[in-house]
Amino acid sequence: MQEQTNIQQDLRLWLLGLLPQEEGESLEQRLITDTRAFDEISIVEEELIDEYLSDELSDSERGAFESFFMNSLERRRQFKVAKAWRSYVEREDPFGRRKSKPKVHEIRPSFLASLAAYRIPLAAALAVLIVVGVWLAFRSSTTTPGRSLAVVLEPAVQTREGGSVQQINLARDVQTVELHAKLPKNESRNYYATLFDAGGKAIFTLDHPTVDTSGDADVVVVPVPSQRLERGQYKLQLDIPNPSERFETVATYRFVVVPS
Helix, strand or coil: CHHHHHHHHHHHHHHCCCCCHHHHHHHHHHHHHCHHHHHHHHHHHHHHHHHHHCCCCCHHHHHHHHHCHHHCHHHHHHHHHHHHHHHHHHHHCCCCCCCCCCCHHHHHHHHHHHHHHCCCCHHHHHHHHHHHHHHHHHHHCCCCCCCEEEEEECCHHHHCCCCCCEEEEECCCCCEEEEEEEECCCCCCCCEEEEEECCCCEEEEEECCEEECCCCCEEEEEEEEHHHCCCEEEEEEEEEECCCCCEEEEEEEEEEEEEC
8 A cells, every 4th residue: 555655756846856866766677567657647647637626736847847747748638628627617516516626537437327417407518428438539539540659758868857757558450650859940851860769779760750830849750660669768859950960969859659
């Protein structure tokens, strides 16, 4: 029991980017092999979102939540769904009969029963079912069969400060993983991408990847065949040619792949 409490506390700090780098790296190694510890991530994510919406986080945790935790595209989606659910419950239950927002893993076994218990109209019940269905779809996979899985990556200089590495849950039906590597605005569009495995071996290269310049930051899109990605840690490196016709590294990104 004490061990479970410790891992939850470590995951909480890790997800907020507050865990020291050395401890973060040790935790990341454990998550690769310890499935029970990895399963705790979604629970802690939900708890942090719920505490943020309830204004129960400390000032430092709230700042870390907004600046670090919300960097993940999937967590932003989780947050939107959780916020929508909370707003809905507050409208339908103004007297507070329902004491707290149900977690997704609590909804699954008795969700229809909970709808009946609160006399939610049929149309509203269908709307809630759709919202939860979308949520569960994103939790299990962010793609449909035969399509690409898009993953937003932050430069390693930023993500390693708190000992955190982006984790990718790779479903079996995913054919291509699109790595969306964010960069500050830059005039260069001539990048060379190299993907390294944990042993430092280059397993994939791409010359002149697509660069999306429509947002506040440039996003270099590197599509990688899922067959190249097994369980483990990886490093994506972006280089540009310099005047001496050699390559200069402009950014690196670290992530861990866990088959689901």
